Structure formats: C-alpha cells, structure tokens
Amino acid sequence: MSITIHEQRLLELLGSELTERPLSAQCIEDHFRAMTPEDWNGMMAVAEANRVFPLLLDALQRNRDIPVPMPVGRFLQQFAMQNSMAYYQKIFLLSSLMELLRGENITAFLLKGAGLNILYPHEESRSFGDIDLYIPDPSDYQKIQAIFESRGYEKEAEDMTDYHDSYRYVQDGAACIVELHYRLTTSWQNGDFDARLEKIYDTAMQTLPSRTIQVMEMEFRVLPVTMEALYLLMHMFQHFMNKGFGLRLLADWTVFWQKRGEEVDCAQFRAWVRQLGLDAFLDAVDSVCLHELGMELPKFGWLRGKEDRATAQELLQDVFSGGEFGHMDESRIVVTSRRSGVKAYLMELHRQTQKRYPRASKNKLLLPVLWVCAAVIFQYNNLFRRKISLRRVLTTSNLRNRLAKKLHIFDES
C-alpha cells in the first residue's frame, strides 16, 4: 500500500519549505496546477491531521506559481495568524517561567518547543503546544514543585507518565501546560535498555558542554547538541511505541539536521544509537526524511549499508494513518515491542498497570486485582470512549508490532 496523492503533494510542499528550496516549475505543472477542489480538500485534511497548516501556508507562499483557491488561502492565513499569536504568548509564558526559575537558582533545560521553532524558516509556523522543561537536580525539582503548588498552579491529574509532571501555569491571564521533566524519557522496562539509555544521558550531561540558544532575543539553556539529536530520536521512538507520531516530528528531524547537523558529533550519535539497538529505526526515519522531505543526509555519510526503503515506506504509512501522535486512529495502542500473541499483551497489561498504579503495583499481593482493574478500564475506554472493538484494536496492534519487528526494536542482538 502506498501513500495517497494528497499525502504525496503535502510532503512535496513541506519538503520545499523545510529545505527552503522552491519546487521546480515541472513539479508544479505536474502535481499542483490542475488540482481540483476535492484535491485541495484531501490535502488540507492530511495537513489538519498532522497539524501543519502554518507550514503549508509558508510552502504555498514560497511556491507562488501554485494557484491556491481563495477560501483555502484565507483559511490558512487566519490559522497561521492565530498560531503565531499563540506562539508569541507561549514565549511570554516561557520567559516569565524561566525568570522565576533563575530567581530561585533552579537549573532548567528547555526541551523541544521553542528550541525547535527557531530552526524553521518562520519560527511561528511550528505548532507549539506545552512547555517542556528538564530539571535534572532532584532538590531543584522539589523546589519548583513547591513553588508551583504554593502559587496554586494545578497539577494535571490525567498525567500518568513516569518521567514528568504537568502543571497548568498561569501568568497575567495567559495559561499553558508546563511539563516538568525529572527524567528525559519513560521507562521501557525492557531488559537493560533503560540502564543503557540512562547511562548515555548521564554521561552526556556530565561530559558534553552545555549550550544556550536565543529565542526572541531571550537566552535559554538547552541540551548539548549531540544529546539533543538522541533526545529527538528517542522522542519519536517513544511516540512510535505509544500510538505513533505525525509529520511534525519528521519536520522537526529534517530542520534539526539542516540547521544543527554540522554541530553534531555524528560518530558519537551513531554509537549511542547502536548501543540502544535503534539503527534500523533511525535509518527508516532518515530514509523517509531524505526521500520525502528532501533532508540533506548524504553530507553526513549517513545511511549504513543497504537502505530498506520498503520498511521506511511502511513507517511513513504508519505516520499518515495515525496522524499527530496517532490521534487519527482510535484503534491504536502501544506497540508490545516486537512480540505479539497473548504473552506480549499480558506483559503490556502489566506495564500499563505499573504506570497507572505506580505505588500500589509494588505490592505483589495487589497485582492480580490491579491487572483486572487495568484490563477493565482498557476495555471500557475501547467501548465507550474510543468506540472501537477489541478485535480492531488487536488487529492494528498486530500490524504495528510487525513493523516494530522489521525495525528490530528491542532485538536481543
């Protein structure tokens, strides 16, 4: 199964914008000049599912020979304006938050967000959701939690992750969600993968020089650049293993290598990826960005050995079928690594039980009860919230597990 013509057009446009290279006259003539209203609707639907309307507008403005229907142009301009205002407001909130942290001598690292926005040709065009801050020092973390709670910032009860707490931060009538990360990634509970990743991150934080970036002429501390490359890959991996990720993360990956690639210690980055057994995942992501978004990989001497285009295409189809973070496909659940079958699902049930009941699940006598609770909640959500059958969930899960197997995720070798 290949991607649709709407998806193909969107990729061409986004690639043009992300690499700041206009499409050729021939490409515009062949693919865009004769677009019908249905074609525009189709492409807009894909853009909406992947939250890339502002980027699409920028791409159309870069390729002014493409005739854009007036309603489409007007809609995209209005959307881009709202998106930009939201971006500036987030920068204001981020700045006031960082000022607060600086005043308390708390060291915080800005993760993703505005740090990636500035890599785009127009920084406002990347949709910017929550503010993610990494606070590595546990005492600093407790301090900022106490400050937040004393100011009445509410902790989001829905946040069941094992690596950050979410707060609703309010300042001068504006509000946003702040995710305070005490770890950089979730626990995978898979052999020594967690230990290897933890060691890589710890070593990197201790040995690599820290750096700052400028956003709207304000300075923010961020991860060392080689570590950021790994972090972005792990972020994609985490979402892939959850319910998937959309075009935005591939766009982030493309602009990161376009703008920061020269600063990355590629040998170190590749060594880390190898230690984590994520070579095939990295290669698939790179192959997609290289061929579909025009990312300039060859200058980094990148793709090892034979490129597996077929698997890369499957990954791309997974990206499109799920949309932003898999939200387009309600039948998606976590990938149970490369295994499938009853044992794999039971192991995943156990993992989800531990996430949902972190304290209670430490009591082994309670585990059977908690497993039943987790399973009941899961099926309840399937039937009444997602309105999807368990059969469809398991069918989708098998498909995605097969892709994970092709990507050699959590292979023993």
Added chain:
Amino acid sequence: MKIKKGFILRSVANTHIVVPVSQNVLNYKGMLSLNESGAFLWSVLEKGTDRPGLLAALLGEYEVPQAVAEADLDAFLARIDQIGALEQ
C-alpha cells in the same frame, strides 16, 4: 524619535506584527498588528527620524492627501507609544 530596543516587526500570513523581545517579553502588553503603511513607517522609524521626516517619507511612498497622511501618522505613533515601543 525611533523604535525602542526590544521590539521587532514580524511578517506572518501577509500581516505585520510588532512583537516584544528580550526583556520586554516580561513586560508583555500584547502585540500590535500593522497594515502596509504602518509597516513602512516602522521601517523608517527603526533608523530614527522626527515627525516631519516620517510624514515626508509617508507622502513619498503613498499617494494620499497630506491631511490623511498626518492623521494616519499620528494614529500610528499613538499605537506604538501605547505598547511602549516608541522612544522620543
């Protein structure tokens, strides 16, 4: 007169927006959108000039009656002064 440090003009979706940057972000009083003539006046003010200089530049760029240009100019100056972007 000139534009105070800490404000920049951004072009978004065919609109021009004045955005506070640097420490001014912390004194956020909102943003200002400008039309084409406003964006033109902003670019002139960035280099520093006085009111007669601004008026002359506006009349040189746009074919409008002097009274209209003066009214537009005063409205523009009042708006950017309101967000703290004007240095006298």
